[in-house]
Amino acid sequence: MASTTQTEIPPARPGGRSRPRPTGRLGDKIFLGLSQGSGILLLVLMASIAVFLSYRAAIAISKDEGNFFTTFDWNPAGSPPVFGIAVLLFGTVVSSIIAMVIAVPIAVGIALFISHYAPRRLAAPIAYVVDLLAAVPSIVYGIWGALVLVPYLEGLNLWLDQFFGWTYIFEKTEVGVARSLFTVGILLAIMILPIVTSVSREVFLQVPKMNEEAALALGATRWEVIRLSVLPFGRSGVISASMLGLGRALGETMAVATVLSPSFLISLHVLNPGGGTFAQNIAAKFGEADAFGRDALIASGLVLFVLTLLVNGAARLIIARRKEYSGANA
Numbered sequence: 001m002a003s004t005t006q007t008e009i010p011p012a013r014p015g016g017r018s019r020p021r022p023t024g025r026l027g028d029k030i031f032l033g034l035s036q037g038s039g040i041l042l043l044v045l046m047a048s049i050a051v052f053l054s055y056r057a058a059i060a061i062s063k064d065e066g067n068f069f070t071t072f073d074w075n076p077a078g079s080p081p082v083f084g085i086a087v088l089l090f091g092t093v094v095s096s097i098i099a100m101v102i103a104v105p106i107a108v109g110i111a112l113f114i115s116h117y118a119p120r121r122l123a124a125p126i127a128y129v130v131d132l133l134a135a136v137p138s139i140v141y142g143i144w145g146a147l148v149l150v151p152y153l154e155g156l157n158l159w160l161d162q163f164f165g166w167t168y169i170f171e172k173t174e175v176g177v178a179r180s181l182f183t184v185g186i187l188l189a190i191m192i193l194p195i196v197t198s199v200s201r202e203v204f205l206q207v208p209k210m211n212e213e214a215a216l217a218l219g220a221t222r223w224e225v226i227r228l229s230v231l232p233f234g235r236s237g238v239i240s241a242s243m244l245g246l247g248r249a250l251g252e253t254m255a256v257a258t259v260l261s262p263s264f265l266i267s268l269h270v271l272n273p274g275g276g277t278f279a280q281n282i283a284a285k286f287g288e289a290d291a292f293g294r295d296a297l298i299a300s301g302l303v304l305f306v307l308t309l310l311v312n313g314a315a316r317l318i319i320a321r322r323k324e325y326s327g328a329n330a
Helices: 026-062 086-117 120-133 138-167 181-205 209-217 222-251 254-259 278-285 291-321
Strands: none
Touching: 026 291, 086 120, 086 181, 086 222, 086 278, 086 291, 120 181, 138 181, 138 254, 181 222, 181 254, 209 222, 222 278, 222 291, 254 278, 278 291
């Protein structure tokens, strides 16, 4: 006869209810407290920075005789003090847009090549080199840009002026070296390329293999697999990576200060020397500024702080409102 095994059932509590699992262990409580404390600390730090910047900015703006948002000049030491952020806001936005237009498509292409095209023996060294570029200090990029990039871009500027000057944007109307917003945009694109590439690569590597194998089983080509399975799944990650890169482009200081020839003029001719950014102006003016001048620089820093928050908030809103970006429907 076949023997049957019987499993022992733990005795029930009086009333027919099973014994509940113990909760509220000390380790769980400590971890919960540390997690909540870390989140609250982060919010407190952000609020403290915002309050400090707002207070010092209010002091400076209250004594500004010009319009803080539309004035082109920057002279807080004058009598009366006149300063504004129009040129700085324009230069920061334009140089960041140029950097994003150049860097994001190249970064996504490199990430796709490493994750889906390159052999393993080739993908690992390329990924290592890309990650290593992110660790290069900003001042090194700035020195390289001033000594190497600026001289070699003069020929590119003349070529763009000759063949694309009709667009007005690439029309070069002033003679001078290539210390322009266009040069800054190219340098920033090189600097943010490793960040966007690394994050995008890791996102593409997380694509479920079932999705790719199903597309291949249906006869899809390699590009069709990427277009139908990989890109929809990784779109939110690419947006997040782009926002990380944009954050560095908006706040980059030393590299921009080394390459750019600052001037308080707004020109849509991006090849002309001149322009300015928030971070570059703060780095250039802070050492020689008095107490009120530092308050004026802090006021410009507050605008950069708000601009960065708006950019990140817009990215989160795009991802939240477009459910297909999450990759759930890939």
